[in-house]
Amino acid sequence: MSDRRIAIFGLGYVGLPLIRACLAAGHDVIGFDVSRDVVTRLLSGQSHVDDVSDAEVKSWQERGFQATSRTRDLVDVDVYVICVPTPLAADSSPDLGAVIAATTDIAGHLDLARRPLVILESTTYPGTTEEIVKPILETSGGVAGVDFALAFSPERIDPGNKVWSFENTPKVVGGLTESCADQAAAFYSTITSEVVRTKGLKEAEMAKLLENTYRHVNIALVNELAKISDLLGIDIWDVIAAAETKPYGFQAFRPGPGVGGHCIPIDPNYLGHRVRTELGQSVRFIELAQEINASMPEYVVDRVEHLLGSHEVPLAGAEVLLLGVTYKPNIADLRESPSYDVVRGLRARGASVVFHDSYVDSWLVDGTEVAKATDLRAAAAHASCTVLLQSHDEYLQADALVDSTLLLDTQGRLRSARGLNGTRWTTM
Ligand SMILES: NC(=O)c1ccc[n+]([C@@H]2O[C@H](COP(=O)([O-])OP(=O)(O)OC[C@H]3O[C@@H](n4cnc5c(N)ncnc54)[C@H](O)[C@@H]3O)[C@@H](O)[C@H]2O)c1
Incomplete structure (x- = not known):
């Protein structure tokens, strides 16, 4: 099933790695996006x-990529x-508006003589592919x-992850029928290392929600334990380091300023909504x-406020420097970043x-507009308090923050730096 013509709808964090994989496998690829700006930038090699x-x-164009x-x-x-x-x-x-719009566009152009295959990858609630898309x-x-095959395959892209990419992460696939699943599995086996088939569409849709809800719940658990540990005078980071030496039955999650991005703060709502509308129940977890996660900012x-107060500096009127405002380290994505609520809370005080x-x-x-500092050391020296929100690599370099007087490390990444001692530099 190589050198098929593939149309990818939505040229963002998920669509672009998929284009790369399809082109590498020798497929002919056309990307479609409602944003002219996105298309123009891609066509100009950006x-x-x-x-x-x-x-x-730029190299995609040489391989015939069209947008x-x-x-x-x-x-x-x-x-x-x-x-x-x-x-x-x-x-x-x-809000399934984009899924409905894309599906409507596809329906208007389906070339049934080619027996085409349509796959939904967008994260959604179980039932969407069969009840809305079909x-x-x-x-x-x-x-x-x-006349055409229909499948759902959840995306597992993890922006910034240098180990697990589209190509080496197993791809879950569920089909409307066995034959639909066969066709989708055959397509993905040309571009990924392993295809995992589910019983049907809903199982594939639900698998994605289980993965994200699992992270959401475990992050909330460790965030709550971080708050409690602080009150009890227990070092949560030391606790996690000890617990994660257990070789089985435990996976470490770490506290932080809250959850962000397109997945974790949003996807569990899709499941919650479905359960509420279908069953009249809530998913209490x-x-x-x-x-809990929303309370972290x-x-x-x-x-x-406490750190400043313990050095007799009132928060009102203090200058607070936030380091790393994206939703995770070493990427540029600000979507749903908890840093927004941190700013709101600081301004309110x-x-x-x-x-x-x-x-x-x-x-x-x-x-x-939030004022931007470009000289890190000067800004850290000037601020009343520095807060590490996302540990972009540059903040972990020796000496990067030596001039900070008071510092709160929300990610536990500077613990070994400069003898973090709990009085001037502290972790959450
Ligand atoms: N970003 C991630 O890390 C990630 C990981 C796993 C799953 N997902 C899921 O994948 C889906 C896409 O997420 P993303 O991060 O790639 O989004 P994105 O915002 O980066 O890109 C989506 C693109 O789709 C375009 N678009 C909107 N409506 C369209 C339409 N009707 N037709 C064609 N294009 C349209 C937008 O202009 C945008 O360029 C979402 O359901 C998301 O939950 C995202």
């Missing part, structure tokens, strides 16, 4: 995604893969499972995890906020 370089994008915002360019397509966003609506319910595709006049502000982040050029919080 990547807007951390894990894909400009040089790679477009015009549905009429979608001709002779054998496989459609949908990687569009699945955000939350204002009331925190699933009926829209069938407006083409074709019958799913007969999800609700609790949300409550305010907890960071409490700890800053009268502090002035400055940030440093080499991945972020400028940063608006609630319409007001």
Whole structure:
């Protein structure tokens, strides 16, 4: 199944690594995105995604890669893969607008004579592929499972991960029918090292939600234990280091300023919504995890106030320097970053906020620009308190922060630096 024509819908964090893998396998690839800006940038050889370089994008053109915002360019397509966003609506319910729009575009162009395959990769609640995507595709006049194949395959991209990439991470696949699953598995086996088949569509959809809910819940557990340990005078980082020596039955999660990104703060809501609307029940673990993780930015502000207070500096009027405001280290993605709520909390208590982040050029919080520091050492020396939110590599270099007077390390990464002693430099 190589050299098929593949159309990838949604050219973002998920779509671009998929394009790379398809081109490497010898497929002919066309990328479709509603954003003309995204398409124009790709066509001029620019990547807007951390894990894909400009040089790679430039080399794609030599291999025939096309990008477009015009549905009429979608001709002779054998496989459609949908990687569009699945955000939350204002009331925190699933917003499937992009999935519906992409599916409608595909339905209008399905070339049934080619017996095409359509795969949804966007994270969503169990039932979406069969209840939402299938009926829209069938407006083409074709019958799913007969005239075209339909499958769901959750994406497992982890931006910034240097070990696990699209190519070497097992790919879960569920089909509407056995034959749909066979066709989707055959496609993915051309671009990934291992394909794992589920019983059906819902199992594949649910597998992704289990993975993300598992992280959400375990991060919340360790965040709650971090707060409790601080009150009890116990060093949570020492506890985790000891516990993770157990060779079985334990996986270490670490405290932090809260959860961010496109997945963990959002996806469990999709499951919660489905369970509420279908069963009239709540998923109590999800609700609790949300409550605890959402409380972490305010907890960071409490700890800053406490650290300053113990050195007789009031938070109101103090300058607080935030280091690393993206949602995880060494990437440029600000989506759902807990740093936004840290800024809100600090502003509400009268502090002035400055940030440093080499991945972020400028940063608006609630319409007001946060001042950006470019000279890290000078900014650290000037601030009343420095807060390490995301441990980008540059902050871990010896001497990077030596001039900070008071410092709160929310990630436990500077513990060995400069004799972190719990009075001037402290961890959460
Ligand atoms: N980013 C991650 O780390 C990650 C990991 C696993 C799963 N996912 C899931 O993958 C999906 C895509 O996420 P992403 O991070 O790649 O999003 P993204 O925002 O980086 O990219 C999505 C792209 O889709 C485009 N788009 C929107 N509507 C469209 C439409 N109707 N037709 C074509 N293109 C359209 C947008 O313009 C954007 O360029 C989401 O469901 C997300 O939950 C993301």
